[in-house]
Amino acid sequence: MKLIYRGLLLSLLIFTFACSSLSEKDTADTIFINGIVYTVDDVNTQIQAVAVKNGMITAVGETSTIQKLKGENTKVVDLQGKTMTPGFIESHGHLMGVGYNKLELDLMYVKTYDELVAKVAEAVEKAAPGDWITGRGWHQDKWIERPDNMVKGFQTHDLLSAASPNNPVYLRHASGHAAFANQKAMQLAGVNRLSIEQLSSQVEGGEIIKDDLGNPTGVFTERAAGLVGRLVPRDTEEKDDQALEMAIQECLEKGITSFHDAGSGQAFIDRLQRFKAEGKLGIRLYVMLTGRQPELLDAWYEKGPMIDPDHFVTVRSIKLNCDGALGPRGAWLLEEYTDRTGHFGHETLPMEVVDEVSAKGLELGFQVCSHAIGDRANREILDRYETAFINNPEGAKDHRFRIEHAQHLSKEDIPRFGELGVIPAMQAVHMSSDRPWAIDRLGKQRIEDGAYVWQDLLKSGAIIPNGTDAPVEPVDPIPSFYASVSRRTLAGLPEGGYEPAQKMTRDQALRSFTIYGAYAEFEEDFKGSIEVGKAADFTVFDKDIMTIAEDDILKTKVAMTIVAGKVAYDAGLK
Numbered sequence: 325m326k327l328i329y330r331g332l333l334l335s336l337l338i339f340t341f342a343c344s345s346l347s348e349k350d351t352a353d354t355i356f357i358n359g360i361v362y363t364v365d366d367v368n369t370q371i372q373a374v375a376v377k378n379g380m381i382t383a384v385g386e387t388s389t390i391q392k393l394k395g396e397n398t399k400v401v402d403l404q405g406k407t408m409t410p411g412f413i414e415s416h417g418h419l420m421g422v423g424y425n426k427l428e429l430d431l432m433y434v435k436t437y438d439e440l441v442a443k444v445a446e447a448v449e450k451a452a453p454g455d456w457i458t459g460r461g462w463h464q465d466k467w468i469e470r471p472d473n474m475v476k477g478f479q480t481h482d483l484l485s486a487a488s489p490n491n492p493v494y495l496r497h498a499s500g501h502a503a504f505a506n507q508k509a510m511q512l513a514g515v516n517r518l519s520i521e522q523l524s525s526q527v528e529g530g531e532i533i534k535d536d537l538g539n540p541t542g543v544f545t546e547r548a549a550g551l552v553g554r555l556v557p558r559d560t561e562e563k564d565d566q567a568l569e570m571a572i573q574e575c576l577e578k579g580i581t582s583f584h585d586a587g588s589g590q591a592f593i594d595r596l597q598r599f600k601a602e603g604k605l606g607i608r609l610y611v612m613l614t615g616r617q618p619e620l621l622d623a624w625y626e627k628g629p630m631i632d633p634d635h636f637v638t639v640r641s642i643k644l645n646c647d648g649a650l651g652p653r654g655a656w657l658l659e660e661y662t663d664r665t666g667h668f669g670h671e672t673l674p675m676e677v678v679d680e681v682s683a684k685g686l687e688l689g690f691q692v693c694s695h696a697i698g699d700r701a702n703r704e705i706l707d708r709y710e711t712a713f714i715n716n717p718e719g720a721k722d723h724r725f726r727i728e729h730a731q732h733l734s735k736e737d738i739p740r741f742g743e744l745g746v747i748p749a750m751q752a753v754h755m756s757s758d759r760p761w762a763i764d765r766l767g768k769q770r771i772e773d774g775a776y777v778w779q780d781l782l783k784s785g786a787i788i789p790n791g792t793d794a795p796v797e798p799v800d801p802i803p804s805f806y807a808s809v810s811r812r813t814l815a816g817l818p819e820g821g822y823e824p825a826q827k828m829t830r831d832q833a834l835r836s837f838t839i840y841g842a843y844a845e846f847e848e849d850f851k852g853s854i855e856v857g858k859a860a861d862f863t864v865f866d867k868d869i870m871t872i873a874e875d876d877i878l879k880t881k882v883a884m885t886i887v888a889g890k891v892a893y894d895a896g897l898k
């Protein structure tokens with residue numbers, strides 16, 4: 325008894341000694357103190373301070389405890405009562421698109437067709453004759469007034485062509501599933517009343533929209549957009565570098581520390597590797613290989629997944645595009661569109677490809693991420709994933725296959741996500757932007773049963789990684805966080821939210837942008853929560869997004885973004 329007591333006393337003495345004389349190797353590189361820190365650990369511990377060393381979290385707790393880890397060279401970041409969360413993860417975006425949105429005409433905030441034309445006219449004045457005018461981000465359903473002349477729900481090119489008679493114009497739709505060209509561009513592409521039938525037959529799954537007289541209206545959906553798009557001069561290496569730099573900076577300013585790129589090719593991966601080697605890759609990238617290039621997939625099947633030990637550029641998943649978007653009525657539905665009889669949308673790749681890629685993915689360790697918006701596309705993919713899992717139970721043990729968007733589901737398919745372990749990677753802000761007109765496409769019943777059903781999916785046992793699909797929406801996570809908990813448009817309508825039973829709680833919304841995103845890229849042991857041994861990726865907000873009034877969420881600003889322990893962005897807020 326006495327012996328035990330003496331031993332205890334001795335160890336207590338040693339412990340006290342160790343605490344009072346920290347050697348340089350025990351002190352932190354940086355300590356973050358005086359914050360409201362949401363750890364997102366299993367029990368939602370809330371703390372005040374974090375210590376970081378070599379880019380990793382070494383201690384968490386009260387400010388007074390963490391201050392003991394301050395050495396001579398320790399940097400102290402006083403959060404001054406601001407709110408810190410794990411670094412936000414954008415789980416579905418297109419990084420080069422974010423950059424190019426900054427480089428080209430940004431039509432995302434245009435409110436009318438006239439305003440779009442005015443923007444193009446401005447660009448024409450600065451351009452040399454014959455130069456291409458390119459832009460992206462327009463969405464006719466978001467305009468506050470409809471142009472007089474509409475064909476199949478889209479504007480026609482007359483005004484645009486009048487504003488730019490000598491410069492070809494090519495403007496991508498916000499959804500990425502349609503494009504709008506002027507007369508000059510169509511002339512260069514050989515698209516006219518006489519050629520339209522023949523060209524249409526070459527672009528299966530796409531449409532060259534024409535008016536009553538058979539003239540092309542300037543709008544091209546899906547693959548048809550390539551008829552004009554292929555003439556647009558290719559981006560140069562320098563321009564691509566510039567776009568990537570701008571995109572990374574944009575992410576950091578919006579509090580994003582990790583980004584899932586939803587479908588890119590080898591040139592993008594090479595560029596990321598080079599940026600990493602040059603120390604310019606400020607955020608962590610998880611890249612899905614685009615399924616649009618079979619030779620790319622073959623090459624990667626050959627070498628297998630690339631899992632970065634530094635956790636900055638990992639390639640271990642494949643993106644398949646299985647249907648179109650709801651706006652241009654490309655989403656593939658089980659029943660016809662409410663606002664176009666006899667029209668069901670369509671698949672944008674043969675469904676056998678989903679079978680093949682799923683089997684290959686399970687065999688070789690690639691996750692499969694399939695874009696599906698309509699209920700038919702979602703069901704087809706769930707069916708095909710399920711078959712693949714049954715055929716290869718060993719490979720399917722920890723598959724984490726995803727469906728990107730999973731927007732409109734048949735009621736029967738909702739529980740299948742939880743049962744099969746398929747991850748619905750959803751972007752809550754799409755609900756805010758699309759719900760007001762989505763009901764025209766789908767009707768009341770389908771909206772209530774299966775549109776953006778976050779709570780039903782979570783209850784099924786599924787996890788939902790959140791995002792913005794940038795540049796379809798700005799890469800800013802705040803509007804998507806707001807949409808997740810309010811189910812209102814960004815103008816705050818309707819009071820109480822659309823289908824309020826499907827709202828996420830604040831905790832679920834925070835998880836969707838942190839630990840769930842990490843899980844969706846097999847990284848939940850490395851990041852996504854603030855715990856000892858995990859990466860020191862943090863986002864700091866000027867307001868407490870977990871407790872402020874719903875209406876104040878949209879006013880919240882990112883104060884700081886920290887990646888691997890380094891302050892990569894500081895808004896300089898007091």
Ligand SMILES: [Zn+2]
Nearest residue numbers: 416417586793
């Ligand atoms: Zn996307």
